[in-house]
Amino acid sequence: MVAQRTGCRFVLPICISVILAALMAFPGDSAPMAGGTLRMSLADSDVTSFDPIVPFDNMSIWTMLHMYDQLVRAGKDGATVEPDAADSWRTSPDGKTWVLHIRDGVTFADGTPLTAVDAQLALERAGSKDSNFEDNFALVSHATATDPHTLVVSLKQPSASFLAYASLYAASIAPEKAVKAQGNKFWDHPIGSGPYVLAEWVKGDHVTLRRNPRYWQKPYPYLDELRFDVLTDDNTRMLKFRGGELDIATNVPPNQVEPLRRVKGVAVKLFPQMRFDYIYYNHARKPINDIQATSMLPPMLDWNDQLKPYPYDTAKARALMQEAGLGNGFSTEILLYSGDILASRIATILKDEWKAIGVDLKVTVLEAGTVRARRKVSDFD
Numbered sequence: 395m396v397a398q399r400t401g402c403r404f405v406l407p408i409c410i411s412v413i414l415a416a417l418m419a420f421p422g423d424s425a426p427m428a429g430g431t432l433r434m435s436l437a438d439s440d441v442t443s444f445d446p447i448v449p450f451d452n453m454s455i456w457t458m459l460h461m462y463d464q465l466v467r468a469g470k471d472g473a474t475v476e477p478d479a480a481d482s483w484r485t486s487p488d489g490k491t492w493v494l495h496i497r498d499g500v501t502f503a504d505g506t507p508l509t510a511v512d513a514q515l516a517l518e519r520a521g522s523k524d525s526n527f528e529d530n531f532a533l534v535s536h537a538t539a540t541d542p543h544t545l546v547v548s549l550k551q552p553s554a555s556f557l558a559y560a561s562l563y564a565a566s567i568a569p570e571k572a573v574k575a576q577g578n579k580f581w582d583h584p585i586g587s588g589p590y591v592l593a594e595w596v597k598g599d600h601v602t603l604r605r606n607p608r609y610w611q612k613p614y615p616y617l618d619e620l621r622f623d624v625l626t627d628d629n630t631r632m633l634k635f636r637g638g639e640l641d642i643a644t645n646v647p648p649n650q651v652e653p654l655r656r657v658k659g660v661a662v663k664l665f666p667q668m669r670f671d672y673i674y675y676n677h678a679r680k681p682i683n684d685i686q687a688t689s690m691l692p693p694m695l696d697w698n699d700q701l702k703p704y705p706y707d708t709a710k711a712r713a714l715m716q717e718a719g720l721g722n723g724f725s726t727e728i729l730l731y732s733g734d735i736l737a738s739r740i741a742t743i744l745k746d747e748w749k750a751i752g753v754d755l756k757v758t759v760l761e762a763g764t765v766r767a768r769r770k771v772s773d774f775d
Contacts, residue, residue, distance in 0.1 A: 431619040435631050437645035439732055440598050440624045442761060445581040446516075446566035447525035450731050455563055457601050457622060462566030462586035465494055465513055465545070466557050475557045479508060479567055479587065480545070489552030496543045500610045502569050503591045510539035515570040517547065517560070526766050527564035589615040599624055676774050682726065684718045711751045723752020726775040729768065730759045 438453040446458055467478040481497035500508040514537045521531030533556065535548040549556060559565065567587065573580050584592060587610070590603035603620040623640065625631040628647045635643040636657070646654065646662065655662050676682055715721055728744070730737045738759070745755040760768075768774050 426613075426616050428613070428616045429618050431621060432617050432641050433621040433623065433639070434642035435623045435625040435634070435640055435644065437626060437628070437631060437643070438624070439626055441595065441601055442732065443581060444584045444592070445578075446564050446568075447519050447522070447527060450526065453601070453622060453624070457592075457603060458563050458566060458586075459588070460590040460603055460620060461584065461588045461592060462563070462568065463500070463508070463588055464516075464562070464565050464567065465560045467561050475561050478561075479513060483557075490549045492547040492549070492556060494545045494547065496545065497610070498543070500587055501608050502585050502587045503606050503608060504569075504585050505608060506569050506572075506585075507542070508567060508569075508587050509542040510545040511542070512567050512570045513537075513545050514539045515573065516565050516567045520562075520564045525564065527562065530559050530562065530564065533559070590620060593619070676772055678772050679775055681718065681720055681724050682775055684720075708750055715751055720752075723754065725754040725756065727756040727758055729765050729774050730757060731765055732759050732761050 436452045436456060438451055441454045441457060442449040442451050443454060444458060444461070446462065449455065449458075463479040465478060465480040466475040466483075468474075469476045477497070479496055479500055480494040483492055483494040485492050494510075494513070496508065496510050496513060502508060517531065517534055517537040519525060520527050521534050522528065525531070533549050533551065533553045535550045537545060537547045539545055547556070568580070569585060572585060587606075587608075589606055589609045589611070591606050592601070593604035594600075594602040601622045603622075605615055605618050609615065623634070625634065625643075628645070631640070631643050631645075632647070632650055634640050651662055654660050712721075715723070728741055730741055738757075741755070741757045745757060748755050
């Protein structure tokens, strides 16, 4: 849910890659106007990394998608892909080989030409052991730049998902020579070929992106600057929005939707999100490995009554606990990614609901890389 000032010349799309093409003129204008700064808050924690293969948080994702190009990007409908750094592609008859042509005239923000070698490195890093997206790119056998404008990608087996994965921010393209020369230090001051460049990062406060004058897709971008403020507190975010310090505020609290609708010059936008959330258990650990211990947990959630729910049944849950030999309850831990506000709220509900049957849920918030490392070695409940 988003609150948006109608005086700004933009719309907020479902897919971030559409935002530049979606910039609109002020009401009554016949053409877009260049210049100005857009200031917004994503209701998220600070950027965790500008290295595309690392983060899961929205702050990192939204900023990176303005700084880098990928081979392809999500279409405006959110269901198709369209050209980005690659302007065309073809597949072999067996579907295992993709040949992508890197468009002419694309340069990084420092003027270095973007070539197939840079795109090759992007896919290699996305599928590496250091990547949090290794599983997504496991279908890639290898990628080879046969000339500056041709990238040949060999898959382990035919996959209709390849282009979708190639559009992910994890496959963002950076200059190969600079990445290899500077190592991890490159990501402190990264260079991409996207519409904006990193101008300032005040940790814990804001990220400012400045228009890239070398961006290949003219006349975009229209705005001179984008500023993303770190405001995780709902009340603070809404106060700053109402006070005119923000042009867009996301994650509007439900109790403030109707009051905001009545404010002149403010538009509240509702849009679907393509996501699902889940909780999975480590069945190698006690008492979670007991089917009775886990089967009694869903009935202890008060579900949205518009959905077909598990029955909310405290007595049944306690009976299952007794049958499992856990009548006195037990303690367990849930791991959350830092910056995932929704997951934090869900965990709070779980903790409160499960307490009624003696389950003490410890909520542990960690950086995404730490969570993934613990998950790989089954160090979680």
